Amino acid sequence: MAVFVLDKQKRPLMPCTEKRARRLLERGRAVVVRLAPFTIRLKDRIGGETQPLRLKLDPGSRVTGLALVRESEIVDLDTGAVERREHGLWFGELAHRGQQISDALTLRRHYRRARRSRKTRYRAPRFLNRTRREGWLPPSLQHRLDTTLNWVERLRRIAPITALSQELVRFDTQALQNPEISRVEYQQGELAGYEVREYLLEKWHRTCAYCGATNVPLEIEHIVPRARGGSDRVSNLTLACRPCNQRKGSRSIEDFLKRQPARLHQIQAQAKAPLKDAAAVNATRWALFDALKATGLPVETGSGGRTKFNRTRLDIPKTHALDAACVGQVDTLSGWQCPALAIKATGRGSYSRSRLDRFGFPRGYLMREKRVYGFQTGDWVRAEVPTGKKAGVHVGRVAVRQTGSFNIQAQGGTVQGISYRHCRVLQRADGYGYAFQPKPDTEAARRAA
Structure with a gap:
């Protein structure tokens, strides 16, 4: 993993290797500024030449992948085609706490309603007396947006980033439910089927729906077989391992799982349920895109299908950070075999000065300092x-x-x-x-x- 470098005036320079950073520290030419991400500041240098660096983002509802790459473009003199070569310098995975925020707000709402129902001073509920600004997001989603932008600014302060890339459309649920509206985007070309498969992998938790097998090759399977009139809509699709797919064949799911009524009910319910994570990503993708454009840097966008296509074509394993490295146009990628920095949003404490029991009454007081x-x-x-x-x-x-x-x-x-x-x-x-x-x-x- 590369080490971030600042000059004497705390302006970002090109990241260096761990070996070079160790030598600079041993010789007294640099001091440590931060441990995570590891950053040093030179004592005897001001300014220097830099190369194009691109920060890539793979926004997620729980984890956002970050990848800082050095890019170069090679032009083929015969055909005039431009090949983009990228080298990974730093990788990170930012874990959000949106679900914790949502649970805390739900608990606070329950306490507030309980106080109204007690024989205490009555306060009537308030309705329609609060206005929301344009572009308002729920606190759990606003947290995902704020933490992502916070790390974009942090990395810009310690690295000379010249461009940004974002996976803008991870799941286009409307196009998945009605493929006819998308035409060539999903029905033709090299990316055909990648959006639907990525959606199903997330929805069915990368497991076989019939036997629960994991870490095995999964195939797209029709719940109601096409031979029995089943459609290609995403609500009729699931994932199955090859043995289960072959055993089911053209049989109905009721006949195939007649001895497993609990699993049958679970599959039928999960097939109709929407993907919650997809809704969270879709709600914040345009807000994040607009915020990235406001930085003044060029922003490249790519779909989740192209990310999956790049990762499969380059034979790169799946992690959140490596997914970010495969966002957008990627012809070759090197330097990805390195550890990633796991960043977990923990918050800065609580405003509450007491602990509460399950009824909402204080059961202990915290320190004031x-x-x-x-x-x-x-x-x-x-x-x-x-x-x-x-x-x-x-x-x-x-x-x-x-x-x-x-x-x-x-x-x-x-x-x-x-x-x-x-x-x-x-x-x-x-x-x-x-x-x-x-x-x-x-x-x-x-x-x-």
């Missing part, structure tokens, strides 16, 4: 414990207590009861948790795709 002995929950610390049962070095996010006995969430698990005297801050809390994912397992990831 967020900092304890100079530490705050969420700080990335390094604890060196000399003796005792917890002797050793522990690195991770800290959860503070008023007594000064902290908990450290390390990579191997949570370590409790570490004194603040043994802790040293590596990076202050910024609302995110960080971890490094191993290199992608090519064979396992390809089977899952």
